[in-house]
Amino acid sequence: MRTLxxxxxxxxxxxxKAGIARCIRELVGEINQDFRHWEQFxxxxxxxxxxxxxxxxxxxxxNQQTYGFKYVNGHPNNYRHELPTVMAFGVxxxxxxxxxxxxxxxxxxxxLRTAATSVLAAIHMANPRARSxxxxxxxxxxxxxAVAFHELLGIDTFYLYDIDFSATEKLANHLYELGFNTILCxxxxxxxxxxxxITTATAAKTHANVLSMNMLRPGVHINAIGGDCPGKTELxxxxxxxxxxxxxxxxxxxxxxxxxxxxxxxPVTELWKxxxxxxxxRVTSDQITVFDSVGFALEDFSAMRYIKRLxxxxxxxxxxxxxxxxxxxKNLYGLLVPTEVx
Amino acid sequence: MRTLxxxxxxxxxxxxKAGIARCIRELVGEINQDFRHWEQFxxxxxxxxxxxxxxxxxxxxxNQQTYGFKYVNGHPNNYRHELPTVMAFGVxxxxxxxxxxxxxxxxxxxxLRTAATSVLAAIHMANPRARSxxxxxxxxxxxxxAVAFHELLGIDTFYLYDIDFSATEKLANHLYELGFNTILCxxxxxxxxxxxxITTATAAKTHANVLSMNMLRPGVHINAIGGDCPGKTELxxxxxxxxxxxxxxxxxxxxxxxxxxxxxxxPVTELWKxxxxxxxxRVTSDQITVFDSVGFALEDFSAMRYIKRLxxxxxxxxxxxxxxxxxxxKNLYGLLVPTEVx
Numbered sequence: 001m002r003t004l005x006x007x008x009x010x011x012x013x014x015x016x017k018a019g020i021a022r023c024i025r026e027l028v029g030e031i032n033q034d035f036r037h038w039e040q041f042x043x044x045x046x047x048x049x050x051x052x053x054x055x056x057x058x059x060x061x062x063n064q065q066t067y068g069f070k071y072v073n074g075h076p077n078n079y080r081h082e083l084p085t086v087m088a089f090g091v092x093x094x095x096x097x098x099x100x101x102x103x104x105x106x107x108x109x110x111x112l113r114t115a116a117t118s119v120l121a122a123i124h125m126a127n128p129r130a131r132s133x134x135x136x137x138x139x140x141x142x143x144x145x146a147v148a149f150h151e152l153l154g155i156d157t158f159y160l161y162d163i164d165f166s167a168t169e170k171l172a173n174h175l176y177e178l179g180f181n182t183i184l185c186x187x188x189x190x191x192x193x194x195x196x197x198i199t200t201a202t203a204a205k206t207h208a209n210v211l212s213m214n215m216l217r218p219g220v221h222i223n224a225i226g227g228d229c230p231g232k233t234e235l236x237x238x239x240x241x242x243x244x245x246x247x248x249x250x251x252x253x254x255x256x257x258x259x260x261x262x263x264x265x266x267p268v269t270e271l272w273k274x275x276x277x278x279x280x281x282r283v284t285s286d287q288i289t290v291f292d293s294v295g296f297a298l299e300d301f302s303a304m305r306y307i308k309r310l311x312x313x314x315x316x317x318x319x320x321x322x323x324x325x326x327x328x329x330k331n332l333y334g335l336l337v338p339t340e341v342x
Numbered sequence: 343m344r345t346l347x348x349x350x351x352x353x354x355x356x357x358x359k360a361g362i363a364r365c366i367r368e369l370v371g372e373i374n375q376d377f378r379h380w381e382q383f384x385x386x387x388x389x390x391x392x393x394x395x396x397x398x399x400x401x402x403x404x405n406q407q408t409y410g411f412k413y414v415n416g417h418p419n420n421y422r423h424e425l426p427t428v429m430a431f432g433v434x435x436x437x438x439x440x441x442x443x444x445x446x447x448x449x450x451x452x453x454l455r456t457a458a459t460s461v462l463a464a465i466h467m468a469n470p471r472a473r474s475x476x477x478x479x480x481x482x483x484x485x486x487x488a489v490a491f492h493e494l495l496g497i498d499t500f501y502l503y504d505i506d507f508s509a510t511e512k513l514a515n516h517l518y519e520l521g522f523n524t525i526l527c528x529x530x531x532x533x534x535x536x537x538x539x540i541t542t543a544t545a546a547k548t549h550a551n552v553l554s555m556n557m558l559r560p561g562v563h564i565n566a567i568g569g570d571c572p573g574k575t576e577l578x579x580x581x582x583x584x585x586x587x588x589x590x591x592x593x594x595x596x597x598x599x600x601x602x603x604x605x606x607x608x609p610v611t612e613l614w615k616x617x618x619x620x621x622x623x624r625v626t627s628d629q630i631t632v633f634d635s636v637g638f639a640l641e642d643f644s645a646m647r648y649i650k651r652l653x654x655x656x657x658x659x660x661x662x663x664x665x666x667x668x669x670x671x672k673n674l675y676g677l678l679v680p681t682e683v684x
Contacts, residue, residue: 007663016678047400062393074440078439078671079672082668083671085672087440091413093413095395097425098396098417100413100429105666108677111674111675141674143674170673320349322431323447323449325350329426330481330512332426332450332453334516336357
C-alpha cells in the first residue's frame with residue numbers, strides 16, 4: 001500500500017538520461033495513441049480557481065482502467081518571487097479500487113507534453129515543407145518547442161522574440177548549443193514575417209493581440225499555446241476569421257482558448273478527428289491554420305503513464321506512505337492509540 | 343521550494359499523541375469558524391468520476407489566501423481487496439503563487455472531520471437532552487462518530503447494528519475500551535427504537551431505505567452520512583417529507599444527498615445559516631431533524647489547516663521535491679542535461 005513518487009529532480013535525471021528529443025518523440029506517440037481512442041475517455045473541462053494573481057486548475061480524465069488528474073497553476077508574475085509561472089504535479093489512480101498509485105512532478109513533464117502536443121498537431125496542420133518557426137515568448141516552454149519541432153518536423157531555423165530580452169538570450173544560447181539556426185528579432189512582425197510556423201507562448205493574462213492579420217503570410221501555421229484561460233488571448237479575432245481553427249477539447253477551449261473571442265458557433269475541428277482521419281488537417285498550401293491549444297487533461301494522462309513506465313524501467317521512483325496500511329479495512333480507528341478513557 | 347508531506351503513519355501518531363477526542367473537539371471549532379465565514383470561500387460541487395466499482399472525487403475550495411483540494415474515492419467492495427472503502431489525500435496551496443505547500447494523508451483525517459461535522463450539526467439539531475445514539479453501519483467511520491458525540495454532546499449509550507456482525511463486534515470492543523455503554527442489536531428497527539440520535543453510515547451504492555418512517559420516534563435527529571453520491575441513499579423519502587432537512591452545500595447535496603430523491607424545490611437549510619443564526623436549527627422537541635450530510639470540501643480545508651498546524655508544532659512532517667528548484671524561473675530547460683546535439 002505504497003504510492004510511487006517521482007520528484008522533480010528524479011524526473012530531470014530520467015529525461016536527461018533518456019534524451020529530451022527521444023522523450024518528446026515517444027510522448028508524441030503516446031498522445032497520438034490516446035487521442036485516437038478519444039471516445040474511451042471520460043472527459044470534462046478543467047476546474048479553475050481564478051484569483052487576482054493567477055489561476056489554479058485541476059484537470060481530471062479517466063478511462064475504464066486508470067484515473068488521472070493534474071494540479072497546475074498559472075501566475076504570470078511569479079518570476080518576482082523567483083518561482084516558475086507554471087508549476088504542476090499529477091496523480092494516477094486505479095479505477096477499480098480508487099487507490100492512488102503514482103504521484104509525479106509535472107512542471108517539467110508539462111513542458112514536454114505541451115511541446116509534444118504542439119508538434120503532433122503541426123504534423124497535420126503545417127505546410128509539409130516547413131523549415132522555419134518563430135518563437136514569440138521565450139520563457140520556460142520555448143526550448144521544448146524548438147526541440148520538438150526540430151526532432152519531428154525538421155525545423156532548423158528559429159526566429160526569436162520576447163519583450164524580456166534576457167529570456168531571448170537564454171533561449172538563443174540553448175538553441176546554439178543544439179546546433180539550431182537562430183535569428184534574434186526586435187519585434188513580433190519581424191520575427192514572423194518569413195516563417196512557416198509561428199508559436200506564441202506568452203504569459204500575460206490579458207487580451208494581448210500578439211499577432212494580427214497583417215503580419216501573416218499565406219500558408220502559415222500558428223501554434224497558439226499562450227492564450228489558455230478566460231481573459232488571456234494572443235490572436236486578433238481577424239486571424240481566427242481567416243483561418244482553419246483546430247482545438248483539443250471543444251467545451252474547454254470555448255471557455256479558455258483564442259475562440260473565447262468568437263461566437264459560440266464559430267467552427268472548430270477537434271484534434272482527435274484529424275488524427276483519426278475523420279476530419280482534414282491542412283488542405284491547401286495557402287491556408288492559414290491555427291492550433292488553438294489550451295492544454296487538455298488527456299495529454300497529462302498520456303505523459304504520466306509514459307514517465308511512470310520510463311521510471312519503472314530506469315529507476316528514480318520513491319515511495320510514500322500516503323494511504324494507511326490496514327489489516328482490517330473496516331478498522332481505521334485501530335490505527336490510533338486511544339489515550340483517554342471516559 | 344519543498345512541499346511539506348504528512349504520511350498516514352505520521353498523522354496517526356500525531357492524532358494519538360494529541361488525543362482523538364481533543365482533535366475532534368478542536369476540529370469542530372475550526373469547521374465552525376470556517377462555515378461562519380461561508381461567503382468568503384469560492385465553492386463548487388465536487389467533480390466525480392463514476393465507474394461500476396465506485397467513485398473518485400476531487401473536492402476543491404479556496405479563499406483569498408489558500409487553495410485546497412481533496413482526492414477521495416468510495417468503493418464499497420474494496421474490503422475484498424483488503425483496502426479501505428474510502429481513501430483520501432489532500433493539498434493546500436498558496437493562492438498568490440500557486441505553489442503547493444502541503445500534501446497530507448486524509449483517509450484518517452476524513453474520518454475525524456466527518457465526525458466533527460456531524461456533531462457540529464447535531465449540537466444545533468438534536469434534542470438538548472439527547473443521551474443515546476444508534477450507529478447503523480459499523481465500518482471505518484463509526485468509532486469516530488461515537489467519540490465525537492460522546493465528547494461534545496455527552497452521548498453515553500450506543501445502539502449498534504451492521505449487516506456484517508464482525509464490524510459490530512469490532513466497534514463494540516472499541517467502545518467498551520472507552521467506557522461507553524453499548525447495545526448490540528439484531529435489526530435496524532431494534533437499534534433505532536429508543537434513541538435520541540440515529541447515525542446512518544452504510545456503504546452500499548444503492549437506494550437502500552435503511553430507515554423508514556415507521557421506525558422513528560418523534561424528536562429524533564438523523565445524522566445521515568452514508569448516502570453521498572447519485573444512486574446511493576439511506577432514507578425513505580417519507581422521512582424527508584416529515585422532517586426539517588439540513589445540508590452542507592445545497593448545489594452539491596441536490597446531486598448527491600438523500601434529497602436527490604426529492605423535487606428540485608424541496609426545502610432545505612444550509613448548515614452555515616444555522617451556525618451564524620440566520621436560520622433556526624431544531625425548534626420543537628417533537629420535530630424530526632435530518633442532517634443530509636455528503637461531505638463538503640470546506641470541511642477538508644479546515645481539517646488540513648488544523649492538522650498542518652498540529653504537525654508544525656509537534657513534528658512528523660517530511661518534505662518532498664515536488665516542484666523544481668530553478669535559479670532562473672524562465673529556464674526550466676536548464677534543469678536538463680542535453681545529451682544530443684543536432
